[in-house]
Amino acid sequence: MQIISTGNKEITIYDIARKLNISPATVSRGLNDHPAVNKETKKKIFSMAKEMGYRSNTFASNLRRQRTNTIGVIVPRLNSNFMSSVIAGMEKVANQAGYNLIISQSLETAKKEATNAQTMFNSRVDGLLVSLAYDTDNIDHFKDFLKKGIPVIFFDRVFNHKQCTGIVIDNIKAAQEVTAHLIGQGCRRIVHITGNLKRNVYADRLKGYKYALTDHNLALDPNLILETNLSVEAGVEAAEKILQMNPLPDGVFAANDACAVSCLQTLKQAGIAIPQDIAFAGFNNDPVSKVVEPNLTTVDYPGSEMGEVAAQNLINHLNGTANINNTNTIILRSELIIRESSLRHPEHI
Amino acid sequence: MQIISTGNKEITIYDIARKLNISPATVSRGLNDHPAVNKETKKKIFSMAKEMGYRSNTFASNLRRQRTNTIGVIVPRLNSNFMSSVIAGMEKVANQAGYNLIISQSLETAKKEATNAQTMFNSRVDGLLVSLAYDTDNIDHFKDFLKKGIPVIFFDRVFNHKQCTGIVIDNIKAAQEVTAHLIGQGCRRIVHITGNLKRNVYADRLKGYKYALTDHNLALDPNLILETNLSVEAGVEAAEKILQMNPLPDGVFAANDACAVSCLQTLKQAGIAIPQDIAFAGFNNDPVSKVVEPNLTTVDYPGSEMGEVAAQNLINHLNGTANINNTNTIILRSELIIRESSLRHPEHI
DNA sequence: CCTTAAATTGCAATCGATTGCATAAAATTT
DNA sequence: AAATTTTATGCAATCGATTGCAATTTAAGG
Known part of the structure; x- marks a missing residue:
């Protein structure tokens, strides 16, 4: 009989490795479904992880991988039916793909939009989804992103820029x-x-x-x-x-x-x-x-759809499944x- | 004359330390305004950091500190004037204090609320701000948080629980x-x-x-x-x-x-x-x-105020300035x- | 049975910031 | 001038996961 502690200590891959008498490297690869790990071993790893209540430490992972699995979203305001549908759509897609959303409102001013962008840059989001503020007249505040190759996708209120995809209706x-x-x-x-x-x-x-x-x-x-x-x-x-x-x-x-x-x-x-x-x-x-x-x-x-499309395209790009730099504009139906x-x-x- | 590279490499405290001929430890302490660092040294560190375009790596910091500087927010829906004001208020306070917000919608179902809570738990948010879904009838899905001592603050739609503060109107x-x-x-x-x-x-x-x-x-x-x-x-x-x-x-x-x-x-x-x-x-x-x-x-x-109060109380608690466990309910005015x-x-x- | 290739697994360095403890330098007290 | 504080700084371990490369085991081929 096994007693699993319910204490406060977080379980790490080292703990799993020790119990299973294998190396942390194998545990890591197993949890990430790496092809070079034996199927039986994987099974053992997964069930032990579950049994011990393991949860991956995103920070260690992010630190090593140099990415955050976080998407920044900047919108003028959240208080419309449309925008909340957009967000819901993004959330759906992002959650499925294991991404988090950091959302902020520009409150329709270019200034706050720039501040928010800076915050997101410092938080090292993997990509940005933006609907522009009322009075934004250039996108210099996104230059840092573009320079670093961090993808910026605009939706609804877009900006025509060769490095940025836009998702709109006609x-x-x-x-x-x-x-x-x-x-x-x-x-x-x-x-x-x-x-x-x-x-x-x-x-x-x-x-x-x-x-x-x-x-x-x-x-x-x-x-x-x-x-x-x-x-x-x-x-x-x-x-x-x-x-x-x-x-x-x-x-x-x-x-x-x-x-x-x-x-x-x-x-x-x-x-x-x-x-x-x-x-x-x-x-x-x-x-x-x-x-x-x-x-x-x-x-x-279609707010929800717009959100889904925006998030999906961004994530596909980040995962290397598709490259948004080839796509300039995506047009959705309206009625x-x-x-x-x-x-x-x-x-x- | 100095040429600062605009390349893709991120600047770290090690780079700053090398330039200044001091140890990374001192740089770290300097950047965090640690009292044991000489004022002159701090100045040098800050200006060099600025000059080199340093930005702190949150993941390394989070990993070491074992906290995320992230607050989870779960609301029924975003599509009301009220809720977007609440979020704006939270954002204001959180940004000032250097926290990020991860926002999600339960879409009024207890089930999605539970899923979202789990996601946030796995993302290791430092605290949670919640307005309950329409049909939530227990808060078991927040048990993980309470067990670990992660604070959960309810607002507007609250749940009476001795471990949770609530912010409401009368x-x-x-x-x-x-x-x-x-x-x-x-x-x-x-x-x-x-x-x-x-x-x-x-x-x-x-x-x-x-x-x-x-x-x-x-x-x-x-x-x-x-x-x-x-x-x-x-x-x-x-x-x-x-x-x-x-x-x-x-x-x-x-x-x-x-x-x-x-x-x-x-x-x-x-x-x-x-x-x-x-x-x-x-x-x-x-x-x-x-x-x-x-x-x-x-x-x-007052949506905005409710958001501010909720976020401020949470952050004060996290920073050790105040303990919300002493506060059961905060009541705001209405009209x-x-x-x-x-x-x-x-x-x- | 030996050689070569394929399938698994492990070693150890790495990501960047933080912090307890030790040490060195400067200031203060006897 | 010696002893004691105070003030600054550095050393080195740590947080947990990832991954290039090497090593080992197993399977396949001759």
């Missing part, structure tokens, strides 16, 4: 569809509320908006394009500007839902009928889009979701 | 205030939509509801208490049940905003006037509470926010 096409839909509902003067045009997502959505106008032979009126920070407050301000317009526009397409909703509500309070006077569309399929009255037409895109805020002719759905 | 009092407010608005038959009563937050809010009834000499009608999972769908179902009630209730107090909002909207669609027929209140001050019409009365509570959904007599605010 924002141009999605915005083009939204705008075309509004036009199909009879809109002719459509306001577009956009964000910082440094960010691909907003620049592309603006492009899509313009292309759709062109497609339908509508003239582009620069006064109808409002560049804002897309906050709730910005939506209110946009509404005030819209109310000053003469003639009033007959459609609004905002680059995110939060802003669309506050704008919509402000206009509604001012007596504008939605969608009869002004039809509305947003972007992101945020939960509020289903609460506002009328419910908001929007674009849904237009039509709701009452844009439906002037319900029979035409 | 849910009883807050719910009591909400209910009293509804009563003050003339409500006499108030439905309370609650969640899993295993969770302190919901059990306490129910208590507060009951106490307020008692305070105002109102009888408790068990039929008015609906135990749900507080999801959006649950709100719709609750509304359907409410519509079956005879007589109709004249108030609804839901234990979270998401559920309150969907219930409110469903009732509204059924022709019920809010707040005239039924006054409404929720909990959490989620952004949707400001979007729904009428705006929802709710309880605001009733009155909006139109419960205001029958606007002049009485």
